[in-house]
Amino acid sequence: MSANFGLIVSRILEGLPTTVWATLGGIALTIVLSFAAGLGMLSRLAVVRWVSRFYVEIFRGTSEVVQLFWIFFALPLLVGFQLVPLFAGIVVLGLNHGAYGGEIVRGAVQSVPRAQHEGAIALNLSAANRMVRVILPQAVVEMIPPFNNLFIQLLKSSALLVFISAGEMTEISEQLRPTLGPDLVLVYTVVLVFYLLLAIVITVVMRQLERVGARRLGRVPRERRRVLSRGHAPDSAGGL
Amino acid sequence: MVRFDTVAKRFGDTVVLDNLTFDVAPGEFVTLIGPSGSGKTTILRLLMTLERVTDGAVYVAGQPLSHMRKGDNLVPASEKHLRAARKRIGMVFQQFNLFPNMNVLRNLTEAPVRTLGKSRAEAEERARELLDMVGLAEKAEAHPTQLSGGQQQRVAIARALAMDPKVLLLDEVTSALDPELVSGVLRLLEELVRTTDITFLCVTHEMQFARDVSDRVMVLDGGRIIEDGEPEKIFTEPDNERTREFLHAVLDRP
């Protein structure tokens, strides 16, 4: 083990909080935007559907790195001020993944059987109550596994914040590169292991939510799976 | 109580209901029978506003259901009008349609609290009464999926009753049940017919039940009423040849 191991770990740890905050902030914004866009795409009002669809297509159709550059470097020319790097990062991570999340929410709401809508209509629940009390509580459980994948994509994307010097882990590793040449493999390995651990934390939390949700709906929770193996690939693809 | 005035329902080129006209008196129990695809269930779904009429109008307690009066004309109803209309109507479904995200008690109290503006305590008291009536008092805290099909259907009936409907629609309520669970649900329904003044429209394949509890039986075929009368008459000496064929086919089934 290299003599620099302790130094490397302690330096990378300096970047960990920023990575965590960027990811948590991005996840929070993603959730808000996913529901807004997903429900918006199902709205009865054509204008709302159109605006939601426009947002989703713009952010899925362009590159996340381009979005980051645009919001951090180009937007200031329009509004007259530049966002704090971490904040700009959270905004981009949220906007980008919220667009993918919108499709998750829309799909999950549509997957709730028609019979549940009809049961709620027969009890004369209002449209808002049908959605909030009956449909969404069931749809949310369906959303958890795809959101798990999406949040891990978001965690991975937080590395892009190196381009706007937010001070997260990837940037620290870039700072270490010139001085720690011979230990480069170690530097990157440590960074990758930290990302892997964070990904595992996300998966463990989401699995737990999935089990709670399944129990709420009276389903037998799926058997414990290995923490790795997240089933099918996240939809970072898709495009328009 | 219920009036269909030359109601037509078409899906594309398929005619489901063909200029249907009939009345149902308050407190009457009307059973709709007929071969599958004859439009029985569509009648119930129109009444529950799950479908819209293509032509004609449906009235419940004198009020147009899926239309509103605007001067002398009837125009398609707004959501507000639909909600007012649905107040009088309840429905029990073949597949129960209980909400899996709520326990049994909550299934019964959610709509009274949200729609009728009852307090939760009030709604729960009534819900427990109803559960007691359907013989499931001890299952109040249970989850719908922990119940048998027959129990789920009794909960669904109690849930519909919690909204105090004037008209209750029964859509093949025993068809999804295992044979041994059917009689419990039917007995509960008979009890309801005897003890309440609710108007029933019932689609069923349980011919003995139809014969025992109905005030009137309507036979549908191809979206038309081909025969309408007292159960004894229809089941013993039907006028229509198609009725005879249909009854022959169902009653001779082992």
Add this chain to the structure above:
Amino acid sequence: MTVDWSWHAVAEAFPLLLRGLVVTLEITVLAALLSYVLGLVFAVIRMSRIPVLSQLTFLFIEAVRSTPLLVQVFMFYYVLQSQTGILLSAFLSGVIVIGVHYACYTSEVYRAGIEAVPKGQWEAATALNLPRGRVWTSVILPQAVPRVLPALGNYTIAMFKETPLLLGIGVLEMLNRAKEYGAETFRVLEAYTLAGVFFLVISYIASVMVRRLESRVGTL
């Protein structure tokens, strides 16, 4: 507030970005090809249950999918450069890392496609006493591959949208060209907006093509 927007700058940046776009597309195509081939190799290794090798492949796939592509790019490019003496261009490094990264995704696509081939097909092939390799090449894959094409198409679009991160190692792709132009002229807004439009238009066209493909072969 008036927006300071110059169409002249757009016109000026356009050919520059177009040159970058060529590089972006080259990377996308090469990385995609690599991911198609390698993904299939991964899938077959995982599914053929070769002891140790299958498990190692599984771990590799999961580790790669759980960590940032950008860090993988940095690691591959700089470690190779400084510690092995192998001089690989940034362009080629980018192609390899993106290709391998997405192979870990396409392997799942292939796996799902292969699993969707009815079990009876295996049994019938075994009954005909076909050798194992032959079962793969003439029975299973011809049925599985058409079904995975739309998903591969979607991942290709995803790879296309990932290429700009290669500016981190100095590849002169489209975003880097936009950055360059912005630095020279201070016309950052026009340059990055134009880059965004290029991405939007191309991924739109590509996704329409994928949808066509989908309707032709059906989805998994």
